Amino acid sequence: MAQTRRTFIASAAVLTAGVASGMSLTTMETKEKKQLAHHVFFWLKNRDSKEDLNKLIEGLNTLKKIETIRSIHIGIPASTEKRDVVDNSYSASELIFFDDVEGQNTYQVHPIHKKFVENYSHLWEKVIVYDAIDL
């Protein structure tokens, strides 16, 4: 308990100093804990259909309610420079942070996630998933 409290005081001091110096909270949070980044890229069957893209995004937004999600980013390809190594061919992406592998496992079998796959998977022809754990 004493150890916990000392750790807390130290991190509170770091946090306070960080806020005072204008660091973003996200940066501090990220430095404090190791997380699992679950990044999914979707390629629509109808790549040029704005309607299908909007539907997919609607579906991705339903995932936000899953309790083990710590933060979620729903995105589309950014207008960065076209380079050979950059893959900007996907339609939309979902980047979710979990506390650990367990959090991701719970997400996979969660009714909301299952419903998302059931209702929206007809829209895409390809999916790639990368699960990366912080070092």
Add this chain to the structure above:
Amino acid sequence: MAQTRRTFIASAAVLTAGVASGMSLTTMETKEKKQLAHHVFFWLKNRDSKEDLNKLIEGLNTLKKIETIRSIHIGIPASTEKRDVVDNSYSASELIFFDDVEGQNTYQVHPIHKKFVENYSHLWEKVIVYDAIDL
């Protein structure tokens, strides 16, 4: 407990309303600003070399000093379930958040990034980059 107190301190500083409504800090941050997620996956030439992996990670750590980086995650494949859609063949990944496309552009031509490519690119045989902008 530490998390609760940390949340309280941060909320006292900036985010009182959100915490009062029960949102997590990370969620609020994510909802407050749109960011660019720059996710790079590296495949080592010597895939089984612990030494080369450590060197690459050493190199990735040098990138942290680039000023336009808002947060960075250096990771390796997580031990999530093997599924057809999951690509866990990469050696290491770098996930960086920037405020915008401009922040990523600055990063690309930054001397620290150029030095990283110069000093460590002999280690990898393949790189894939995904740049996603939050919707």
